[in-house]
Amino acid sequence: MSTLPAGYRAVDVPESRRDHLLEVDTWAFPGALTDDQVRALPVPLTWERTRGVEAPDGELVASHASYPFSRFPVPGARIPVSGLTWVGVHPGHRRRGLLRSMITEHVSRSLARGEAVSALFAAEAPIYGRFGYGLAARDLRLRIPRGAALRDVPGAEGVRVRVERLDPSRHGALLHEIHGAVERPGWATRETEALRETFLADPEPLRDGAESVRVLLAERDGRTVGYALFRRRAAWEVPGPRGTVRVREVVAPDPAVARALWGVLLDLDLTATVETGMLAPDDAITHLLVDLRGAEPRTTDNLWVRVLDVPAALAARRYAAPVDVVLEVTDALVAGNQGRWHLQGGPDGAQVRRTEAAPQLALDVRELGAAYLGGSSLTSLAGAGLVRELEPGTLAPAATALGWPDAPVCSWVF
Numbered sequence: 001m002s003t004l005p006a007g008y009r010a011v012d013v014p015e016s017r018r019d020h021l022l023e024v025d026t027w028a029f030p031g032a033l034t035d036d037q038v039r040a041l042p043v044p045l046t047w048e049r050t051r052g053v054e055a056p057d058g059e060l061v062a063s064h065a066s067y068p069f070s071r072f073p074v075p076g077a078r079i080p081v082s083g084l085t086w087v088g089v090h091p092g093h094r095r096r097g098l099l100r101s102m103i104t105e106h107v108s109r110s111l112a113r114g115e116a117v118s119a120l121f122a123a124e125a126p127i128y129g130r131f132g133y134g135l136a137a138r139d140l141r142l143r144i145p146r147g148a149a150l151r152d153v154p155g156a157e158g159v160r161v162r163v164e165r166l167d168p169s170r171h172g173a174l175l176h177e178i179h180g181a182v183e184r185p186g187w188a189t190r191e192t193e194a195l196r197e198t199f200l201a202d203p204e205p206l207r208d209g210a211e212s213v214r215v216l217l218a219e220r221d222g223r224t225v226g227y228a229l230f231r232r233r234a235a236w237e238v239p240g241p242r243g244t245v246r247v248r249e250v251v252a253p254d255p256a257v258a259r260a261l262w263g264v265l266l267d268l269d270l271t272a273t274v275e276t277g278m279l280a281p282d283d284a285i286t287h288l289l290v291d292l293r294g295a296e297p298r299t300t301d302n303l304w305v306r307v308l309d310v311p312a313a314l315a316a317r318r319y320a321a322p323v324d325v326v327l328e329v330t331d332a333l334v335a336g337n338q339g340r341w342h343l344q345g346g347p348d349g350a351q352v353r354r355t356e357a358a359p360q361l362a363l364d365v366r367e368l369g370a371a372y373l374g375g376s377s378l379t380s381l382a383g384a385g386l387v388r389e390l391e392p393g394t395l396a397p398a399a400t401a402l403g404w405p406d407a408p409v410c411s412w413v414f
């Protein structure tokens with residue numbers, strides 16, 4: 001059931017075709033690196049899940065792959081999620097339906113593996129909504145002036161912070177363990193060895209004038225309990241040094257550790273600004289800062305989520321409050337998701353079954369994806385006309401149940 005134009009062919013991309021894949025990728029994502037530099041970069045793909053499209057002359061002209069997130073955090077649970085990635089079409093073959101065909105294939109292959117949900121980072125925000133991906137998580141970026149005042153947190157003085165050069169062989173396992181212990185919807189961990197290696201690789205051509213990655217290790221009672229990854233970029237201006245601290249990731253299990261790590265990041269010599277990585281919109285730093293506005297907060301899209309199997313996905317997560325609602329779902333791509341679903345559940349679990357009962361809320365599978373991690377409320381989607389309340393009084397309780405106390409976010413781009 002290929003929807004490819006005549007003569008094009010969907011193929012596996014094994015590791016032996018790595019160079020062909022990199023050729024497609026560098027056509028799709030232009031960059032300043034030389035071919036040799038590109039070839040020297042680590043590739044984090046799981047090759048069995050890497051696919052491509054060949055043009056009639058046999059040249060690889062498009063690619064897509066997925067990461068096997070086997071323990072992807074969703075509200076109250078961890079489930080298998082297919083992380084769509086490395087989507088690219090050679091500019092000479094674009095707008096002929098190659099992406100559409102690759103998405104169709106991604107959906108069917110993910111479903112065949114028992115993955116009820118797919119998630120991705122979008123290179124351009126308008127691409128994926130048409131395929132049923134909803135904006136499920138946002139992230140916050142800050143530009144914090146050096147020395148910005150932070151509120152005191154009892155116990156922060158008991159946290160010792162060491163600063164070291166990042167050494168994957170020494171720090172990797174520890175950082176992975178701390179990162180993986182975070183319970184927040186969307187907080188994907190770098191589950192495969194290839195993902196872990198690539199994340200910590202720090203290739204020189206990608207440093208953009210900054211130093212190599214440094215790590216802050218937060219220790220309490222002799223144990224490392226949190227960390228921050230960052231690099232500094234020096235700038236000398238007439239009034240004096242104006243360096244930037246680029247923060248990649250801050251992982252703190254409690255407020256004292258967060259206060260200790262940010263306290264160090266905000267007071268590095270010769271710097272003037274601290275630029276954060278992708279923070280959860282409700283990250284502790286938003287309350288630790290006395291002057292949040294002074295940190296120029298900006299939010300943008302983070303994860304996009306596609307519910308591939310409506311009953312399986314809805315039954316797999318937990319709900320913030322009891323829920324008992326009949327949803328009328330439309331899905332232009334996966335016929336099996338269409339129709340009425342009775343969702344009953346709460347904080348301990350849920351069940352979902354087909355029903356003929358009168359629908360109470362109507363929505364597209366895209367909006368279900370947007371709400372799935374608890375980050376976009378059904379009421380806000382209804383405010384844009386994307387969820388319709390067919391039976392008055394049913395929207396607010398369902399929105400409360402599908403919400404979640406912690407805003408979803410993924411701290412790294414996959």
Ligand SMILES: CC(=O)SCCNC(=O)CCNC(=O)[C@H](O)C(C)(C)COP(=O)(O)OP(=O)(O)OC[C@H]1O[C@@H](n2cnc3c(N)ncnc32)[C@H](O)[C@@H]1OP(=O)(O)O
Binds near residue numbers: 085120
């Ligand atoms: C998860 C990730 O990996 S994100 C990375 C995505 N990759 C990139 O952005 C790299 C650069 N871009 C590309 O490689 C390609 O242009 C792609 C992959 C975005 C699109 O590939 P194409 O084969 O041209 O898409 P295709 O022809 O199947 O188009 C399908 C639909 O999406 C639309 N579309 C495609 N790209 C875009 C875009 N960038 N913005 C808005 N709409 C788009 C098309 O207009 C078409 O719409 P229609 O169904 O209404 O006719």
